[in-house]
Amino acid sequence: MDAIIARDLTKTFHTIARRPGFVGGLKSLVAPARIAKTAVDGVSFSVREGELLALLGPNGAGKSTTIKMLTGILVPTSGEVRVAGLEPHRDRERNARTIGAVFGQRTQLWWDLPARDSLAILRDIFDVEAEEYRRRLAEFDDLLGLSEFWDSRIRHLSLGQRVRCDLAAALIHDPKIVFLDEPTIGMDVVVKEQVREFLRHQVEQRGRTVVLTTHDMTEVNRLAERIVLINHGRLFFDGSLTELRRQFGATWQVHVTLADAPADVAVPGLRVLRRDGPRVAFGPGDGATSTHEALRLIIERYAITDLAIEENDLEDVMREAYLHREQMTA
Amino acid sequence: MGLVWRITRLNFRAVLEYRAEFMLKVAVGAAWQISVVVFATVLLTRFPGMGGWATSDVLLLASMRLLSHGLYVLLLGRVTWTHIVVQLGQIDAFMLRPMPVYRQVQLAFFNVNAVGDLLVAASLFVGAVLVVDVDWTPARIAYLVVALVGGVLAEGAIGTALGSAALHAPATAYWSMWLDELMTAFGNYPLHILPGLVRDAFTFVLPLAFVAYLPAAVLTGHLETLAVPGWLAVASPLIGLLAYLASRLLWKRSLRAYKGYGGT
Ligand SMILES: Nc1ncnc2c1ncn2[C@@H]1O[C@H](COP(=O)(O)OP(=O)(O)OP(=O)(O)O)[C@@H](O)[C@H]1O
Ligand SMILES: [Mg+2]
Numbered sequence: 001m002d003a004i005i006a007r008d009l010t011k012t013f014h015t016i017a018r019r020p021g022f023v024g025g026l027k028s029l030v031a032p033a034r035i036a037k038t039a040v041d042g043v044s045f046s047v048r049e050g051e052l053l054a055l056l057g058p059n060g061a062g063k064s065t066t067i068k069m070l071t072g073i074l075v076p077t078s079g080e081v082r083v084a085g086l087e088p089h090r091d092r093e094r095n096a097r098t099i100g101a102v103f104g105q106r107t108q109l110w111w112d113l114p115a116r117d118s119l120a121i122l123r124d125i126f127d128v129e130a131e132e133y134r135r136r137l138a139e140f141d142d143l144l145g146l147s148e149f150w151d152s153r154i155r156h157l158s159l160g161q162r163v164r165c166d167l168a169a170a171l172i173h174d175p176k177i178v179f180l181d182e183p184t185i186g187m188d189v190v191v192k193e194q195v196r197e198f199l200r201h202q203v204e205q206r207g208r209t210v211v212l213t214t215h216d217m218t219e220v221n222r223l224a225e226r227i228v229l230i231n232h233g234r235l236f237f238d239g240s241l242t243e244l245r246r247q248f249g250a251t252w253q254v255h256v257t258l259a260d261a262p263a264d265v266a267v268p269g270l271r272v273l274r275r276d277g278p279r280v281a282f283g284p285g286d287g288a289t290s291t292h293e294a295l296r297l298i299i300e301r302y303a304i305t306d307l308a309i310e311e312n313d314l315e316d317v318m319r320e321a322y323l324h325r326e327q328m329t330a
Numbered sequence: 331m332g333l334v335w336r337i338t339r340l341n342f343r344a345v346l347e348y349r350a351e352f353m354l355k356v357a358v359g360a361a362w363q364i365s366v367v368v369f370a371t372v373l374l375t376r377f378p379g380m381g382g383w384a385t386s387d388v389l390l391l392a393s394m395r396l397l398s399h400g401l402y403v404l405l406l407g408r409v410t411w412t413h414i415v416v417q418l419g420q421i422d423a424f425m426l427r428p429m430p431v432y433r434q435v436q437l438a439f440f441n442v443n444a445v446g447d448l449l450v451a452a453s454l455f456v457g458a459v460l461v462v463d464v465d466w467t468p469a470r471i472a473y474l475v476v477a478l479v480g481g482v483l484a485e486g487a488i489g490t491a492l493g494s495a496a497l498h499a500p501a502t503a504y505w506s507m508w509l510d511e512l513m514t515a516f517g518n519y520p521l522h523i524l525p526g527l528v529r530d531a532f533t534f535v536l537p538l539a540f541v542a543y544l545p546a547a548v549l550t551g552h553l554e555t556l557a558v559p560g561w562l563a564v565a566s567p568l569i570g571l572l573a574y575l576a577s578r579l580l581w582k583r584s585l586r587a588y589k590g591y592g593g594t
Contacts, residue, residue, distance in 0.1 A: 013589060073425045074590060089586075093428040101426050108423035112344040112439065121340065124333050125427050153344070 002082075003177050003209040004047040004070060009079035011040040011065050011233075039065040041233035042079070047226075049176075052203045052210040054224035058322050062233040063213040064103070067179050070211065071101050084177060097126065100170035104163050104182035107154055108170070115150040115157070115165040119172055126173035133172070140168040143198045159186030167198065177209045178202065184216060196222055217314040229321055237321065241314075248321040252291050254282045256298060257306035267297050278305075334437065341440035352442055359446025363396060367454060370518055381523040386462040387550040392518035393451065393458035394474075395542035398481030399517075400448035406486040407444060408436045410510075412493035413500035416591050421497070431585055432578070435493070464549055477545035480567025484541045485513070487573035494577070494584035500591070513538055520547070522555055529557060537573050540566040 017033040019025065040062040047053045055063050068074040069081055072088030072095050081088055088095045102108075109118040123133045141147045144164045149157055157165065163183060170178065180199070184192050196219060202208045214220065220227065220241070227244055229237035237244060253273060258265070261278040269289055274281040282294060289297075291309050298304065345352050370392050374385045383391075415421055415435055424434040464470060488509060495502040513536075521529045521543045533539040544563040547553060553560040562569075 068422070068590060071426060073422050074588070075586065092425060093430075096426050096428040099426070103419070103422065106419040106422070108420075108426065110341070110344075110438075111418075113340055117340050117344075121337055122427075124336060125429055 001049045002046040003049045003051075003084060004211065005080070005082040006046070006066070006070065007044050007080040009040055009043045009066065009069060009081060010038065010077050011062075011069060011074060012036050012038045012077045039233050040069070040076075040230075043230060043233070043235045044079075045228050045235060045238055047209055047211060049209055050203065050207045051225060052199070052212065052223055053226045053228060054220050055211055055213045055228050055230070056220065056318070057230040061230045063230065064181050065233075066230070067101070067103075067181050067211065067213065071099060071179055072096075097173065098175055099177045099179065100173065100175035101179040102163065102166045102170045102181065102183050104166075104180075104185035107162055107166055109154045109162075109165060111155045112153055114153055115146070115168075118154065118165070119150075119169055122169055122172050128173055132174075136172060136174070137168070140171070143201060144168060144194060160188060160191050163187065164191070164195070167195065171202070175208070178211070180210065180212045182213055182215070184214060184219060192216070192219070199223060217318060221314050231322060244321070245314075245317055248317050248324060252284065252294075253310040254291060254294050254298065255306075255308040255310065256280055256282070256302070256304045259303035259305050262302075265302075267294075267301055269297060270294055334433070337437045338440060341437070345440050345442050355442035356446040356449075359443035360450050361446070362443075363400075363447050363450035366396070366514060366518065367392075367450065373519075381520040382555050383520050383550070383552060384463065386458070387546070387552065388518075388520060389454075389458045390462040390464070390550060391520065391542050391546035393455040394478060394481065394546055395517045396447075396451035397455045398478045398541060399485060399513075400444060400451040401478065402482045402485040402489070403441060403444040403447055405482060406436065406489060407441055408438055409486070409489045409493040410503075410506050411435075411438070412496040413503040416497060416500050419591060421588065422590065425588075432490075432581055462550065470549060473545070474549060476567045477542075477549075480545065480570030481541040482570075483567075483574035484537045484570035487570070487577040488513075488536065490574070490577035490581050494581045497581075497584045497588055509536065512536070513541075517541060517543075519543075520552075520555070522557060526557065533558060537569065540569045540573075 014034050014036055016028065017035045019028050019033070043062075043066060045053075055066065057063050065074065069076045070083060070088060072083075072092045075089045083095060084098045086095045086098065088099075109115060110121065113121075119137065122128075128136075137146075141150075144167065146164060146168060149161045150165065154162060154165065163185065167180075167183060170180075183199075184195050187195060199210065199212070200223065203210055212219075212223065224241060226240060227237065228235060229244075237247065239247075256279070258278045258280060265272055265275060265280050267282065269285045270282045271285045272280060273283045282298065284294070291311060295307075295309075345355075370388075374380065374388055378385055380388050409432070412435060415424075415438055420438065421431065421435075424431045427434065459466070459474075489506070492502055492506045492509070496506075516524070516532060517538055521532050521539050524532070529539075539558075544556065544558070544566045547556055548560075548563050548566070553563060556563055
């Protein structure tokens with residue numbers, strides 16, 4: 001069952017272009033030049049129930065805009081959204097009961113109230129039963145350590161503390177589907193780990209569907225079953241982490257030192273990246289070859305005295321993917 | 331309704347916790363109103379019988395306007411802060427809750443100034459009702475109450491219309507401030523002392539006349555001094571209601587076209 005369906009989702013913002021200089025400013029006032037910016041451009045994907053999907057892409061890719069359309073905050077310019085069978089912007093209040101959302105950069109809580117009061121208000125707005133509420137609050141406190149600071153006003157909390165309160169607030173009504181836009185922003189390593197555990201718990205134990213954006217690749221590595229990549233508003237990858245590595249991350253290098261230095265070094269299926277006397281650096285050739293495979297091929301042909309394998313971490317894979325996309329659009 | 335009350339109570343408790351700030355805000359609200367009253371008193375004693383109205387009649391008009399303004403600030407006034415709510419990104423959060431966004435804007439915080447406003451306005455109002463030469467029959471008392479509600483709604487209509495604009499362009503806040511000044515400056519006097527064009531603008535463009543001037547004219551029997559037909563003056567509360575409903579429709583349309591405040 002698909003919890004979320006996005007079909008050809010597009011959002012175009014119209015803004016007024018500023019012309020440079022004073023005269024230009026006056027011109028803009030008299031005859032404003034409207035420019036259209038397509039932040040999300042024909043994005044289609046779906047998320048199964050109980051799946052955790054990481055929506056990734058560089059700054060300005062259109063991740064937040066996509067999430068805002070999925071949550072009903074923005075009305076799509078065109079295309080279709082279904083979240084738990086509802087059209088979020090048409091059925092806003094009903095949709096609000098089935099989803100929860102955290103926008104890490106901004107709080108949804110009452111600035112001047114202690115976090116606990118905010119949570120109590122949300123309990124009332126969402127008609128959460130008192131007993132349920134107590135149980136959930138205890139669970140969130142247990143996993144996120146909220147009671148240390150939940151009697152302080154939101155405006156006095158640190159960023160990491162505040163986002164943890166926001167997480168609890170987004171889940172207090174037990175939503176089936178959760179949208180998290182940079183939920184670990186500003187958190188220290190310990191808290192980040194705590195939040196990751198919390199999210200894993202929400203998916204695995206509570207069966208929630210989660211859509212997550214983040215710039216933290218460790219998080220992606222630990223949490224994401226599936227990844228959707230967008231850049232310049234367009235989707236260009238949808239698959240598992242392994243597939244992503246296979247497609248963009250086959251940029252390993254195998255460094256060897258040959259026992260004797262033949263004039264010509266060549267291994268079918270591999271590429272020689274650098275050669276410096278007996279020291280040779282191999283990279284993958286045309287086909288996607290694993291490092292094990294490459295090693296076997298090299299050893300079959302040459303005697304080696306030294307060996308080092310350099311595999312790209314996820315950040316490199318991601319950089320490769322983003323750049324690849326830039327070239328495709330260029 | 332219980333929910334609205336509970337949230338308001340929490341908001342109120344939050345401002346109470348900053349005791350000094352609370353007292354300062356109440357005091358400034360009161361000081362603001364008192365300065366308006368002092369100014370009005372000076373005007374009235376220098377020019378008795380303003381526009382053919384007795385001083386006590388003008389006093390009733392001024393106090394009706396101040397009281398409905400105070401009630402407006404208390405009950406609906408947060409809508410004039412829409413630009414702040416937009417800039418803080420709170421509208422986004424409001425859209426994620428099963429409650430009308432308009433109501434959430436109204437519940438965003440407790441406006442302490444309103445308390446001071448209301449204290450002064452209410453005392454002035456009681457004084458004016460006692461002093462004015464009106465035979466307070468039950469019908470007139472009922473009309474007075476309805477007129478006050480109408481005044482709240484008329485001002486609410488102006489605030490909501492501006493709030494709807496602020497959803498898209500927070501800079502409209504400057505217009506709200508200017509209009510507020512304008513209404514404070516002219517709202518407390520018989521508008522027919524102004525040039526015809528200005529008076530008409532305050533009647534048909536900005537519905538200021540319907541807030542207190544026209545209903546006060548009805549109560550004090552000054553229908554002949556008006557530039558509008560008597561029935562229209564009597565219908566002021568209804569006009570306030572209609573204007574408010576229209577402004578709520580405008581809000582609804584405006585919210586549908588909400589495009590967020592910048593990217594995050
Ligand atoms: N309200 C708006 N008006 C005009 N342009 C906007 C608006 N909101 C977003 N944009 C533009 O749309 C594009 C996508 O923005 P979005 O916030 O979705 O990016 P993002 O992928 O979330 O980036 P980041 O990783 O930096 O958070 C950006 O170029 C941004 O400038
Ligand atoms: Mg973003």
